[in-house]
Amino acid sequence: MQAGERTMRAVLALLALVGSLLLFLCLARLPADGAGGASGWDMEGRAATDYTPRVMRYLRSPANVHLVAPAALNRPILNTARVQKSEQAAKCKDIWSNNWSSSIKKKRAELASCCDAMHNFIASQKNTPLGSNMTYEVDNKKTIHITEDIFQMLPESQPLDFPFKQCAVVGNGGNLKSSNCGAEIDKSDFVFRCNLPPTSGSVSQDVGNKTNLVTVNPSIIAQKYNKLNDQKATFLENISSYGEAFLLLPAFSFRSNTAASFKVHHTLKEFSAKQKAIFFYPRYLKSLAQFWRTKGVKAYRLSSGFMITSAAMELCENVKLYGFWPFSKSIAGIPINHHYYDNQLPKPGFHAMPKEYNQILQLHGRGILKLQFGKCLTE
Numbered sequence: 004m005q006a007g008e009r010t011m012r013a014v015l016a017l018l019a020l021v022g023s024l025l026l027f028l029c030l031a032r033l034p035a036d037g038a039g040g041a042s043g044w045d046m047e048g049r050a051a052t053d054y055t056p057r058v059m060r061y062l063r064s065p066a067n068v069h070l071v072a073p074a075a076l077n078r079p080i081l082n083t084a085r086v087q088k089s090e091q092a093a094k095c096k097d098i099w100s101n102n103w104s105s106s107i108k109k110k111r112a113e114l115a116s117c118c119d120a121m122h123n124f125i126a127s128q129k130n131t132p133l134g135s136n137m138t139y140e141v142d143n144k145k146t147i148h149i150t151e152d153i154f155q156m157l158p159e160s161q162p163l164d165f166p167f168k169q170c171a172v173v174g175n176g177g178n179l180k181s182s183n184c185g186a187e188i189d190k191s192d193f194v195f196r197c198n199l200p201p202t203s204g205s206v207s208q209d210v211g212n213k214t215n216l217v218t219v220n221p222s223i224i225a226q227k228y229n230k231l232n233d234q235k236a237t238f239l240e241n242i243s244s245y246g247e248a249f250l251l252l253p254a255f256s257f258r259s260n261t262a263a264s265f266k267v268h269h270t271l272k273e274f275s276a277k278q279k280a281i282f283f284y285p286r287y288l289k290s291l292a293q294f295w296r297t298k299g300v301k302a303y304r305l306s307s308g309f310m311i312t313s314a315a316m317e318l319c320e321n322v323k324l325y326g327f328w329p330f331s332k333s334i335a336g337i338p339i340n341h342h343y344y345d346n347q348l349p350k351p352g353f354h355a356m357p358k359e360y361n362q363i364l365q366l367h368g369r370g371i372l373k374l375q376f377g378k379c380l381t382e
């Protein structure tokens with residue numbers, strides 16, 4: 004590496020730091036309720052457009068071009084406007100004195116004391132005694148009796164081999180399309196994905212093809228695979244692209260989820276599939292919802308992407324998020340689909356997406372996780 008290039012890299016690193024701090028300051032000014040009172044991740048209507056430009060305008064502002072697109076890195080970097088911005092940032096002493104590694108530790112400790120993903124992310128024979136009655140996460144007046152059959156479906160203890168060094172949490176956002184992020188994602192030690200997304204074929208260039216854990220919404224099992232009554236072969240073939248991944252199901256969230264989740268477990272067993280079905284521990288999800296509620300995320304239920312992100316913050320040293328972009332335009336202002344593989348919008352009003360996204364942006368601004376906004380750099 005040449006000396007000039009090294010200096011350049013140092014400057015870029017410094018600017019990234021300053022930019023993130025500015026992002027944090029900017030976000031502190033965003034109203035707590037980003038979308039002006041509306042509550043749906045996917046309001047592609049007025050509320051979403053109100054919210055979109057505010058974030059995008061900020062991210063596109065000169066001080067933050069390095070956050071936006073690789074092309075921006077080729078432009079001259081030091082100009083007076085930017086130097087002034089960094090001086091401004093320097094004045095915010097409390098932000099500057101914020102110690103990044105200690106802020107990560109603090110967040111992790113906070114999450115550990117509320118939710119304890121290390122022990123309670125997954126239902127196991129340790130946290131789910133035989134013969135006990137487990138309370139459902141959402142249908143919380145209902146319990147399920149842990150019979151021998153159910154107990155035998157659970158791993159003896161928590162099954163993930165953490166701590167992981169570098170984790171990728173891959174959402175399904177349309178900003179992943181043509182992102183070229185596949186190679187970077189696949190380099191991670193542990194890759195989380197949501198809702199059985201496609202990873203094989205040409206999309207792997209953008210989203211990678213490595214999967215260690217993928218969440219499964221039981222409604223997909225019902226809709227696409229006829230509850231596995233007669234579509235077992237298709238199901239097994241389609242999930243073969245996930246290798247030896249864990250399929251994570253919310254078996255104990257709603258009573259209506261239980262049978263479909265158990266069916267997935269039994270199907271994998273029956274055909275000696277490489278994948279394993281595991282279940283969210285309902286009390287973990289409940290504590291997590293309570294935790295985020297105190298931060299202003301008041302949802303009927305958190306999105307699975309946000310659940311996974313929260314767990315990753317406890318289980319991984321470094322967390323990077325890809326495909327988390329709930330807007331109808333890319334950071335470069337180009338219209339994009341809702342998902343990288345289709346443009347189907349979920350039910351409105353179920354999740355509190357703008358509020359979740361606001362939290363994610365703040366975590367990014369504080370260096371607790373890293374959010375990939377646009378295309379990945381190729382080297």
Ligand SMILES: *[C@@H]1O[C@H](CO)[C@@H](O)[C@H](O)[C@H]1NC(C)=O
Pocket residue numbers: 100102104105
């Ligand atoms: C920053 O964090 C490191 C490691 O946690 C710690 O040793 C150091 O004292 C902290 N510095 C400040 C100023 O808090």
Ligand SMILES: *[C@@H]1O[C@H](CO)[C@@H](O)[C@H](O)[C@H]1NC(C)=O
Pocket residue numbers: 134135136148
């Ligand atoms: C679980 O609930 C059943 C009734 O559904 C009850 O008979 C049993 O005593 C309960 N077991 C425990 C451990 O609370």
Ligand SMILES: *[C@@H]1O[C@H](CO)[C@@H](O)[C@H](O)[C@H]1NC(C)=O
Pocket residue numbers: 207212213244246
């Ligand atoms: C993932 O893609 C790489 C090439 O990009 C290929 O070598 C590898 O076999 C693929 N893995 C799976 C599980 O498909």
Ligand SMILES: *[C@@H]1O[C@H](CO)[C@@H](O)[C@H](O)[C@H]1NC(C)=O
Pocket residue numbers: 227237241
């Ligand atoms: C399963 O995979 C086939 C191609 O292998 C694809 O056409 C189909 O859409 C997939 N089904 C689902 C439900 O993803």
